[in-house]
Amino acid sequence: MKNPGGPTDDRGALTGEVAPPISWQAPVAYWVVAALTVLVFALGAPTGSETTFSLATSKDFFQLAPLTVPAGPVTIGLGVLVAALAGYATYAAVRRVKVGVWVPVIVGIAFLLAFLVWSGADKGNAIAVPNMLTQGLVFAVPLAFGAMAGLVCERSGIINIAIEGQLLAGAFLAAVVATLVSNPYAGLLAAPLAGAAVAAVLAWFAITYRVDQIIVGVVLNVLVTGLTSFLFSTVLKENSSTLNSPPRLPVIEIPLLSQIPIVGPMLFRQTILVYILFVTIAVLQVMLFRSRWGLRMRAVGEHPKAADTVGIKVNRTRWRNTILGGAIAGLGGASFTIALGLAFGKEMTAGRGFIALAAMILGRWSPRGALLAALLFGLAEALRGTLSIVGSPIPAQFLSMLPYLATIFAVAGLVGRVRAPAAEGIPYTK
Known part of the structure; x- marks a missing residue:
């Protein structure tokens, strides 16, 4: 039956299509x-x-x-x-x-x-805009890497709730390896391995044994948090000078560009980890929507049966992309330690993995959109430090809540109607 309030064609006649609901x-x-x-x-x-x-x-x-x-x-x-x-x-x-x-x-x-x-x-005190923007990008780095990890996994049909654990594992191994070798770049190479190891466990249970992916992700977060906290208390704390004193990644200034007012310090006066993030975003944006690899990945996440019919190995594709996503998240974990020259601390990721998931959803499973969402949350965190320096009338407890309030507001109020990959979280069997 035609909808009386439905859309009309160019001549004003009812088309018979039901108008979509209004999103408020x-x-x-x-x-x-x-x-x-x-x-x-x-x-x-x-x-x-x-x-x-x-x-x-x-x-x-x-x-x-x-x-x-x-x-x-x-x-x-x-x-x-x-x-x-x-x-x-x-x-x-x-x-x-x-x-x-x-x-x-x-x-x-x-x-x-x-x-x-x-x-x-x-x-x-004046509000230092360049410093706030620079800190906002620094805080957004682990969120953006985590969002990329979730995007690669979920576009393949695997729900990656374990981003928090992958970030934490990457931060832990980066700090330890960088301290042992006295080279922050060694820690940068080790961090993806830790994230990939956590992702391999996720893939093993979720793909091979078809265990509920959300449950596996939550359990892995608890496991990694407990394991790193135990190692911190029993090993790192007692040997902090030899195992938990990582050197900091040097700041690389791009000539001329780093001297542009306001945006120069933010974009072109950063560590190599930030530049790796820019390259990762650009490569994923192109590969996801303009390559055969991206087409196959999206096909596996949307309609695995059809993908299998044309010869795509569904579970093998999910295995590879899940481990790749974990490696990307592990790389983001390095930003908590060697990017800032900080020692590893218990639960130092503080829920950033879940904010990364929110950035992925807010960005509508797109690398470019996820980066913008991560920048929004990173600026909310940088704003906390800026306001505390200026002497804002807002209580310090509320300032600590800013990143999480921004996450809730953005996801609840700005996301609107979004659709995840159709086969997300559904195990595939022939």
Whole structure:
């Protein structure tokens, strides 16, 4: 039966197709952001207050003067901008028109700027924008690697809940090997091996024995957490100078590019691990959607029976991609230790593996989208340190919650209707 309210063709006749349901998640989220921006930040800013932003570092080509803005008018303007975008998203939802990714990006940037202006109003310290952006990218590195690991596995049909354990194993082995060899690059080579080992156990149970993949992933997280905590307490703690004092990866400055104001320190004044991340994202984006390997992987994750029919070895493909995903996650684990020159600590990943899963979902199983989502969560964590230095009126406990609140808000309010690979989590048997 034709739907009276369904879509029509060019002549205005009913097509008989049922109109898709209206999704109100994104519009409601944008209206909430607009209300917070106006009611809390704009009206809460002290009258006549100003906020100062520092825009340059000492190594830049030229020095940008600090930018001082009036807190009240700027936050009101940003609130009006978010409200306008919320209205546009509401109109698009009613019309069942898909909005571009630029809408949530602009909403997020406007909200972040309003939050910074309100937090730094009439504070003695300037908000160092280059440092905040650089730290945001550093914090996003393990999340992006973890999201890539989940993406490679889930595109093949394997749910990788064990990203947390793979990150932790990579951080542990990177610290130990780098300390023993007195070379951080040795730890960088060892970290993927630890992640791949955890992934091999996941593949063994999930693919060979067809055990529930979510249960296996949770158990592996507990196992790796317990094992690394035991080794830390019994071995590393007693021999910290010989086993748990890893050297730090050196910062590599790309000539000329690293001296560009604001973005130069963020993108071109980093360790080799950050540059490896850029290459990994680019390669996966091309290989996933423009290569035979990516086509086969997506076929196995969407319709394994059809893939098997045309000669693709389904379980072998899943084995390989699961181990590859674990190696990528292990590489991300190295960012907790040798990338920062920090000793390994118990449970030092602190749930970042689960945030990486959220970044993968928010990025809609796309390398480029997952990177943007990881940057969002990384900036939320960098914001915590920036606000504590500035002297924000927000309690320290709330600042510690910022990365996790950003994760919940993004997944619940901005993801909308997404579809995972159809064969995800389903064991394949002929």
